[in-house]
Amino acid sequence: MKKMPVIAAMLAAGFALAAIPRFAEPVLVNDNGTPIDVGYYGAPQMFDWDRDGKKDLVVGQFTSGMVRFYPNVGENADPEFNGFSYIQADGQNIQLPSG
16 A cells, blocks of 8 residues: 555656657748638648659648648748649549548
8 A cells, every 4th residue: 555655756756857848839831921721630741742852732621621732932941832723633633531
């Protein structure tokens, strides 16, 4: 029975020594000066989709299942986006199960 307070004290000491994570403030990503909003549960990824050497923005939309492509018209260190298109296959918008 006396082991429980010792274990509780050890756990409390461990938590007291653990570093509290600190996160930077969120940053809105703009498309031609307007914050990008794809609705709930957007799934953004940055990678060079069009193989031009610049990381583009690809964002899945939860509510419609569509996937937006924002080409980077800036630089990797300072990306800029100016419009989007939906990613297509065989001329049709890709639409994944959603909702």
